[in-house]
Amino acid sequence: MNLTTELDEMRTGIRQVALDYKLDFFPTMFELVDYNRMNEIASFGGFPTRYPHWKFGMEYEQLSKGYAYGLQKIYEMVINNDPCYAYLMESNEMVDQKLVMAHVYGHSDFFKNNYWFAMTDRKAMDTMANHGSRIRGYIKKYGFDTVEAFLDVCLTIENLIDPYSPFIKRPVSSKDTDDKPDKPVKKIESKKYMDSFINPEAFLEDQKKKNEDAKETEKRIPEHPEKDVLLFLLEYAPLEKWQQNILSIIRDESYYFAPQAQTKIMNEGWASYWHSKIMTSKCLTDSEVVDYADHHSGTMGVSPGHMNPYKLGIELFKDIEDRWNKGKFGKDYDDCDQTNELAQWDKNLGLGREKIFEVRKIHNDITFIDTFLTKEFVSNQKMFTFGLDKSSGNYVIQDREFKKIKDTLLFNLTNIGQPFIYVLDGNYKNRGELYLKHRFEGLSLEKKYARDTLKSVCNLWGRPVNLETVEENKDILISFDGSDYKEVFMGLRK
């Protein structure tokens, strides 16, 4: 449903305020939906149409139960697309709708300007619908069960992509070994007149063949460890055309969603910063203040075992703005060791606003935290690290030390919180087996899941698959040959 006249007037007002603040967003379309439709859209990852799969149904069950029991409510959804689409919950109060609209303009600005979104498909709305109808077509042709089983397989490895790869220009592969001059055929030294006896034709043939075999082994596939496992499988796995198409659809969608995971803190922080700025400076009426404050603080709430990206994001943006307004950066500031001087530091530079616009343009969550998370900020925000205390089975606060907190945060953000999995060899043992490696960075894999996933990969690859990983300080190789698992101990780690 389109916005009501009243809401549309509000929208016009808020949009103007946002423009005055120099936000630069895609044309933004609002739609009013009821809770059922909202849950549906949210289950589809924000899109009104997706390919058919039960995982969306599972998501829907959880969302609608959560809503029915009053545990959660989705106020708004916004989609990275040009034009940007936003869904508002019909039952929101007026002040909520205002807040949400301001919030949406923040997101829309972020989508349009943040560098990490630059490579995303801005016609995703159409693309996703097309993906849906293509897969529906395959279902018609190959049967529901077949296609669903294949989708299940693809979805287990949808996270094995390389989110940075869209930005890297790789040299064209020099794989074409045929161009290299052939090695000379090895001969046994002999007197010329004896040559035809010592190196007979058959022997030379043999030698030549050996050379060719050696060259064959040199052709490693892939040449370098490949992080985009999906791409590797697309290129080399023995798939039928329709299977390839489905796998590539899943891969495209993973790449589309990746930047949202890479910039969760910034994106939510930025949108929250702007809804708060727009609402409190221009758009709130007196009677709305209390409700607004209630809902804003609800969104910003923190619980001990949970990092709220809205809260961390908005506070960090505010901190950056304040520091650049007061000139709390650079050599002079860093070198200063007088506590009282630091506290009163103010050079009246007024560069804050400009700075945060720059930050929203070039950073992602990792560089954002890495660059701007300061010791003062961490202690003001009362941040800590927590972990599982194995003896009691409880999660406990472990540390309040700045470096550890920052490291933990960065670690959890690295590779969108996923383990690094590479393809090392597509012809392992020269038997066409696939060799995957988990690059160990301190955390082991969930074993049962790893095994199940390996099975899926085997399904695609059609030959045995191997995964090198680390468990309890040991390098191990888990293999699956289509029916059985095998685990080989490879060595102790130092």
Next chain:
Amino acid sequence: MGLKIEQDYNRFKNIVKGKIRKELKEYISRSEMFGKQGKDIVSIPVPQIDLPHFKFDHNEQKGVGQGEGEEGDVIGQADGQGEGSGKAGDSPGDHIMEVEVSLDELAEMLGEELQLPKIEPKGRKNITNLKDRYTSVRNVGPESLRNFKRTFQQALKRQIASGTYNKANPIVIPERRDKRYKSWKTTKKPEASAVIIYMMDVSGSMTEHQKEIVRIESFWIDTWLRSQYKEIDSRYIIHDAEAREVDRETFYHTRESGGTRISSAYRVCLNIINEHYPFEEWNVYPFHFSDGDNWSRDDDQNCIRLLEEELLKRCNMFCYGQVEGIYGVGNFKQVLDESFSIEQNLITSEIEDKEGIYESIKDFLGKGK
């Protein structure tokens, strides 16, 4: 407006039900689900269905939080429920999910799993009551069934829409097309009705564990029979040396001590049947559970006589379940088996433990009577 998610949602529910069906045998011997029984649905805990991924072992993962607290303060439990698991989208592997299944579906699954034959109701099975109820409205009909209110509403609607309605002079004149008539629907009421009479030995030798088995078993029997009959009554009788009729709560939770005289229960059962459930009109299902110990051989004979002469003639089938307990089992089942042939409508079954429930249900309900 129909939702597109409907298809995915149904598919998901089917997958879940498939899972339950596959493991029904295991569910049959478990009791968690009955605590969550609503009127027509039960919620069954099933392991979360999940697409596997390569992911970190959540027990090793650390997180960053915000708030007060000293180092070492507990902020959450490790089972991963609710707070504590820290990072978004990172849920532990063995989450339990509650799925709601209607009792009809459950009965259907049970029927398929145990290959239970459908019951042929007897008695007035072919007699169905036809009843007319005026539930809807239509555009044509006899004037005697004219619905004034709807007709005038329709006329008013039309006049407002066409602009002929005058507020100052509000005269509403229905035309032919505005007229609405009451309409009826004929409903058939099947008359096959049944009663289940549960009897249980609550003497000192019956332990909690044995009662638990009885409770689980009767849940399934109830579920199945309810799916077979439109209307069903349940009656409960407990007995030690004396028997009396009780309500459901009491039935499952009473513990008495003292001896066991089974015939007392059969007498009460017979009285109930005679008073309320004439066999010509009712399908009668008495179920009796005990540990098999009886007062004396004399009483065994009393029971046999009661069954032979009265009870068996008045019920579809009479089921006796002998539940094994810590004191072992008595020989009442043996006595019954010796006195009655297989052709007669008396079914006995021995339930050794919770795992035995599955087979026992099959014994009882597998005859299709």
